[in-house]
Structure formats: C-alpha cells, structure tokens
Amino acid sequence: MKLMDFITKEMIRRKRGAVAGVLCVLLGISIFVATQTTNKALYDKTKEQLLRFGANIIVQSKGEPFDIYSGSVGSAALLPEIYTQEIQSIEHSKMLIAISPKLYERFKVGTQSLLVVGITPDERKAKPWWLINNDPIVNQFPENKEVLLGQYAARRLGSSSHIELNGERFAITAVLDETGSPDDFMAFVPLKSLQSLTHKQGMVNLFEVSTSCIACKTMNVNEIAKEIDKMLHGDAQALPMKQIAEAQMATLTKVEQFTRIIYIVVLCLGAFLLMNHMSSSVANQKRDIGMLLAMGMESPKIHRIFILKGVILGLIGGFAGYFVGTGISMVLGPQIAETKVAPIVYLLPYSIGIALVIGAISSILPARKAATLDPIEALREV
Amino acid sequence: MIELRNVTKKYGDMEVVKTANLCVEKGDFVSVLGPSGSGKTTLLNIIAGLLSPTRGEVIVDGVSLYGLSLRKRAVFRRKKFGFIFQTFNLIPYLTTVENVEVPLYLAGIYKKKQKMIASELLEKVGLKDKLNRLPSQLSVGEQQRVAIARALANNPQVILADEPTGNLDSKTGKEVITYIRRLNEDGGTVLLVTHDREMASFARREIKIVDRRLL
Ligand SMILES: Nc1ncnc2c1ncn2[C@@H]1O[C@H](COP(=O)(O)OP(=O)(O)OP(=O)(O)O)[C@@H](O)[C@H]1O
Numbered sequence: 001m002k003l004m005d006f007i008t009k010e011m012i013r014r015k016r017g018a019v020a021g022v023l024c025v026l027l028g029i030s031i032f033v034a035t036q037t038t039n040k041a042l043y044d045k046t047k048e049q050l051l052r053f054g055a056n057i058i059v060q061s062k063g064e065p066f067d068i069y070s071g072s073v074g075s076a077a078l079l080p081e082i083y084t085q086e087i088q089s090i091e092h093s094k095m096l097i098a099i100s101p102k103l104y105e106r107f108k109v110g111t112q113s114l115l116v117v118g119i120t121p122d123e124r125k126a127k128p129w130w131l132i133n134n135d136p137i138v139n140q141f142p143e144n145k146e147v148l149l150g151q152y153a154a155r156r157l158g159s160s161s162h163i164e165l166n167g168e169r170f171a172i173t174a175v176l177d178e179t180g181s182p183d184d185f186m187a188f189v190p191l192k193s194l195q196s197l198t199h200k201q202g203m204v205n206l207f208e209v210s211t212s213c214i215a216c217k218t219m220n221v222n223e224i225a226k227e228i229d230k231m232l233h234g235d236a237q238a239l240p241m242k243q244i245a246e247a248q249m250a251t252l253t254k255v256e257q258f259t260r261i262i263y264i265v266v267l268c269l270g271a272f273l274l275m276n277h278m279s280s281s282v283a284n285q286k287r288d289i290g291m292l293l294a295m296g297m298e299s300p301k302i303h304r305i306f307i308l309k310g311v312i313l314g315l316i317g318g319f320a321g322y323f324v325g326t327g328i329s330m331v332l333g334p335q336i337a338e339t340k341v342a343p344i345v346y347l348l349p350y351s352i353g354i355a356l357v358i359g360a361i362s363s364i365l366p367a368r369k370a371a372t373l374d375p376i377e378a379l380r381e382v
Numbered sequence: 383m384i385e386l387r388n389v390t391k392k393y394g395d396m397e398v399v400k401t402a403n404l405c406v407e408k409g410d411f412v413s414v415l416g417p418s419g420s421g422k423t424t425l426l427n428i429i430a431g432l433l434s435p436t437r438g439e440v441i442v443d444g445v446s447l448y449g450l451s452l453r454k455r456a457v458f459r460r461k462k463f464g465f466i467f468q469t470f471n472l473i474p475y476l477t478t479v480e481n482v483e484v485p486l487y488l489a490g491i492y493k494k495k496q497k498m499i500a501s502e503l504l505e506k507v508g509l510k511d512k513l514n515r516l517p518s519q520l521s522v523g524e525q526q527r528v529a530i531a532r533a534l535a536n537n538p539q540v541i542l543a544d545e546p547t548g549n550l551d552s553k554t555g556k557e558v559i560t561y562i563r564r565l566n567e568d569g570g571t572v573l574l575v576t577h578d579r580e581m582a583s584f585a586r587r588e589i590k591i592v593d594r595r596l597l
C-alpha cells in the first residue's frame with residue numbers, strides 16, 4: 001500500500017463513482033472547449049471575409065436588409081433588379097468590375113436546409129477565385145434549370161445528378177472547389193430561375209459591387225460607395241463591405257461574451273456537482289475513514305487523500321473534456337457557423353489547468369470534513 | 383503495561399464509566415464482561431486513546447495517553463495497539479492482503495515487505511488462497527480473520543478486541559477466539575470486551591462490569 005493506492009484502488013473498484021466525478025468536470029470543460037473552438041472558427045471566417053471582400057460594396061435595402069452572415073431569408077426587403085443601371089451610371093463607372101444582383105432563398109432539400117442564391121453571369125467576374133477541379137469555370141456556369149453547388153453543400157446533399165427545389169428539377173452542373181467562404185455552403189442558380197420559382201420577378205435582395213484594384217489605391221472605396229448612394233433612390237444604400245465586416249466583428253464579440261457567461265456558469269455548476277459528489281463520497285466512506293484514524297493514520301494524510309482524489313478526477317475530466325469539447329465543435333460547428341472548425345491545441349493545457357483548479361477547490365471542504373471526523377462517531381455509524 | 387487510574391466518563395449527567403481502576407500486565411489476557419449498554423466500548427475507546435475520559439488517567443508503558451498531543455497519540459496508537467471490532471471494519475475497496483498492508487504502510491514499511499508480512503499473516507489465519515478477494519467476497523468469519531491478521535500486522539504489544547465474535551455463529555466464533563487465545567500464548571497482551579460469558583471464559587482473567595463499575 002501507498003497513499004495513492006487509497007485513491008486509485010477506490011476509483012478502480014468503484015468505477016461508477018469515479019465516472020460520475022469525472023463527468024462533473026468533463027461537463028464544464030467540454031462546453032468551455034466547444035465554445036472557444038467554435039468562436040475561433042467564426043472569428044477566423046469573418047476575418048477572412050473581411051480580407052477577401054475588402055474593397056467591395058454592397059447595395060441593399062434601407063428597410064430590413066438581408067443578413068448575408070446568417071443567411072436567414074425571413075422578411076428581408078427586396079430591391080428592383082434594374083438598379084443595376086443606376087449603379088452603372090456613376091461618375092467613376094470605369095472603376096466597377098462587376099455588379100452582381102443577388103436573390104437568396106432557403107429551401108428544404110431532403111432533410112437539409114439549403115441556401116440557394118440567384119446569380120447573373122457577372123458573378124464570374126466578381127468571383128475570379130471560383131474554381132472547379134482547380135480550373136476556372138468554362139461552361140459549367142448554371143443556365144436555366146441548372147445549379148452549381150458549393151463544396152460543403154454538395155457534401156451535405158450527397159451524390160446526385162440533380163436537386164429538387166419546390167418540386168422543380170435542377171441539374172447539377174458542377175461542384176465548386178472549397179473557397180473558405182460562405183459560398184461553400186450555398187447553391188447557385190440563375191437569377192431568373194430563382195425569381196420565377198419564388199414569384200419575385202425582377203426583384204433581388206442585394207447587389208454586390210466589385211471595384212477594380214486601381215480604385216483601392218487611387219480612391220477610397222468609401223467615395224465610390226458615396227457616388228453610388230447619390231444615384232440610388234431613398235429605399236437603398238451602398239455600404240462598403242469593410243463596414244459590414246466590422247459590424248459583424250462587433251456582433252462576434254457579443255457572441256463571445258455570451259458564450260463566456262455560459263461556460264463560466266457550466267464550469268461553476270461542474271465544480272458544485274463535484275463538491276457534492278466528493279461530500280457524499282466522504283459520507284459513504286465514514287466508517288473506512290474512522291477505521292484508518294483508529295489505526296493511527298494522521299488526519300493530514302486523510303486530508304491529502306481526498307484533495308488528491310479531487311485533483312485526479314479533475315485531471316481526467318479536463319483531459320477527456322478537451323477531446324469531447326473539440327469533438328462537439330467539429331461536429332456541430334459546421335452546422336451552426338457554416339464554416340470548418342479546427343481543433344485548438346493550446347486549449348488542452350488550459351483545460352487541464354482549469355480542471356485541476358476545479359478538482360482541488362471542490363475537494364477542500366469535503367477533505368476537511370473527512371480529516372476532522374471523530375473516529376468514534378464515524379465507527380459507530382452502521 | 384496498561385493502567386487505568388480512577389477513570390470516569392460522563393455523557394452529560396450520565397456516568398457511563400464509574401471510577402474504573404484496572405491493571406493489565408504484559409502477556410495477560412483479560413476479558414471484560416458486561417451486558418449491552420454497560421459501557422464496554424466506551425472503556426475500550428478510552429484505553430485505545432480515542433476518547434478522552436472525563437476524569438482519571440490512562441497510562442500505557444509509563445506514558446500518560448491523554449497527556450500526548452493528538453498527533454503523537456495517533457502514532458502511539460499505531461505502534462502499541464491492534465484493533466479487532468465487532469463489525470470488522472475492513473476497507474471495502476481494498477483486497478484482503480491490501481487491508482492487512484494498511485497498518486504496515488502506516489508504520490512506514492516499504493511495499494515489498496508489506497506484501498510479504500501481510501501474506502504470511504493471512505496464511506496463519508488460513509486465508510492463503512484468498513489474498514486478492516475483496517471483503518464482500520468473503521464470509522463473515524473470513525472477514526473477521528482478515529481483521530485479526532490486520533490487528534497483528536504491526537506486531538502490536540496489545541490487542542484490543544471489542545466483541546470480536548458478536549457477528550459470528552458460535553462455531554466460527556470459537557475459531558476466532560481460539561486465534562486470539564493463541565496470540566496470547568505466543569506472548570501478546572489481549573484485552574477483550576464482550577457480553578458473551580463463554581467467550582469471556584477463554585481469558586486468563588475475567589472482569590465484570592456491574593452498575594458501571596469494574597469488579
Ligand atoms: N456519544 C455519546 N453520547 C451520549 N451517550 C453515549 C454516547 N456514546 C455512548 N453513549 C451511551 O453510553 C452507554 C454505553 O455505551 P457503550 O457503547 O460503551 O456500551 P456497550 O457496553 O459497548 O454496549 P454494546 O454491548 O451494546 O456494544 C450507552 O448507554 C450509550 O447510550
């Protein structure tokens with residue numbers, strides 16, 4: 001026998017109790033890791049969008065604009081497609097590379113929810129990075145009753161030669177290579193097809209305006225946005241993308257604060273549950289502790305046994321919690337954040353550190369209780 | 383070797399032990415006989431250094447037990463005494479051999495030697511082939527034999543036994559008391575408290591508790 005044996009043998013031979021203790025910690029740590037991992041993925045995605053769409057402008061309704069980040073269609077206001085001409089007529093129209101009007105609609109395809117975007121051929125100029133098997137798009141651009149799928153949208157839908165939207169068949173022309181943008185989760189059909197499918201003839205949600213790179217240097221993208229604004233009627237406005245991305249970052253910070261509250265609460269709850277678990281463990285082992293004290297074990301040793309037990313439960317819970325949390329975020333992340341989620345290795349030492357602290361703190365009171373038991377009282381209980 | 387001088391224990395107004403005087407010499411086997419509730423366990427706990435008396439002194443090998451600090455008393459206890467209880471009090475998550483190793487661990491003996499001594503002791507009480515069983519996998523008689531082996535592990539000068547046969551049928555009870563008797567024949571000092579006249583008669587010297595007094 002050695003001191004550790006009192007802990008390890010009890011855990012091994014009373015597995016259910018040990019598992020319950022570990023679960024208390026695992027609960028908190030896995031939520032902590034899952035939220036941190038998902039948040040980072042969201043943050044990275046937004047940052048990349050900010051870079052990728054840096055110089056672009058979005059023209060959207062002043063009323064209730066379409067939320068391009070969540071992709072929730074809801075009651076987003078519409079704009080007439082012919083605004084393309086107004087945008088085209090600005091003073092520095094040479095600076096414009098492409099104006100792509102877009103209409104969004106969510107469809108149920110099988111069991112999956114799919115965000116479908118209506119686009120015009122101009123989209124090809126706006127998205128030079130769209131590739132199919134590493135080659136630029138040639139004739140796979142969707143025409144009437146055809147659909148082009150983003151990489152993850154295609155994976156989620158499984159292999160098929162067509163999809164059905166509101167009962168109408170759309171042949172799949174191709175699947176885009178991964179772009180690392182929300183496009184990966186969307187499906188693209190001709191604007192006209194989507195307009196007639198949704199009875200929104202001549203209407204769009206927004207216009208994406210791509211400006212040439214010369215514009216980025218010689219004139220501020222904000223100035224072009226202002227020029228566009230002048231040409232628009234009162235119901236629409238031009239926003240430089242950067243601004244939107246910054247607003248998105250602010251939202252992200254709020255989400256982060258919210259998730260922080262959640263995981264702190266869950267961590268505290270885990271600590272509380274572990275403390276309960278340890279207390280009942282002390283209560284159940286009262287006779288054993290009494291016997292050890294009667295045999296002359298010093299109470300500091302009893303104290304150490306229970307603190308160590310808490311620490312070990314925490315250690316296991318923290319270690320397992322990291323992997324469970326990472327697993328959760330990798331499974332759920334793509335569905336919630338519509339982006340790929342990568343494990344964050346540096347969270348492992350954090351998880352273990354936090355779990356150790358939880359284990360130690362939760363066992364302070366139970367351990368003190370065990371160490372100050374009166375052996376006679378403890379032995380009398382049957 | 384053990385001397386009680388005018389030991390009195392009160393719980394509130396109730397005197398559970400009344401001015402007890404007792405002397406147990408080295409190598410003696412003394413039984414204290416009394417009915418349930420007569421204060422036997424209380425007396426034994428006082429002698430063991432677990433329960434301080436209201437008045438009086440307990441002297442073991444010339445040392446006044448309750449003059450020692452709590453910590454020193456714990457060390458003293460594990461050096462001098464071996465305990466056998468009515469309810470065995472084996473640690474349920476430790477195997478037979480591990481239970482016997484506990485006092486050896488407390489005495490600071492290294493692991494290999496712990497195992498050796500524990501196995502030998504268990505062989506002596508006839509449990510050689512049950513070293514790795516958990517207490518729940520043993521009969522009550524076997525459990526009490528493990529408790530005896532454990533009480534002997536430290537080579538204690540005194541065995542304190544509280545109703546060691548109370549939970550056993552009369553046949554296993556006699557087996558167990560025979561082990562205790564043999565212990566005494568090998569030179570150990572034994573103090574046994576019981577309400578069982580027959581068990582008490584195994585001792586060299588019998589003391590009765592009448593009206594909370596030792597006679
Ligand atoms: N902590 C306590 N507080 C109050 N009274 C107590 C306490 N402990 C024991 N007693 C009382 O002291 C008396 C003696 O108890 P003790 O356990 O010593 O009896 P016993 O002779 O060992 O009995 P048994 O044969 O049933 O084990 C009993 O009346 C009991 O109720």
Ligand SMILES: [Mg+2]
Nearest residue numbers: 422423424544
């Ligand atoms: Mg008793």
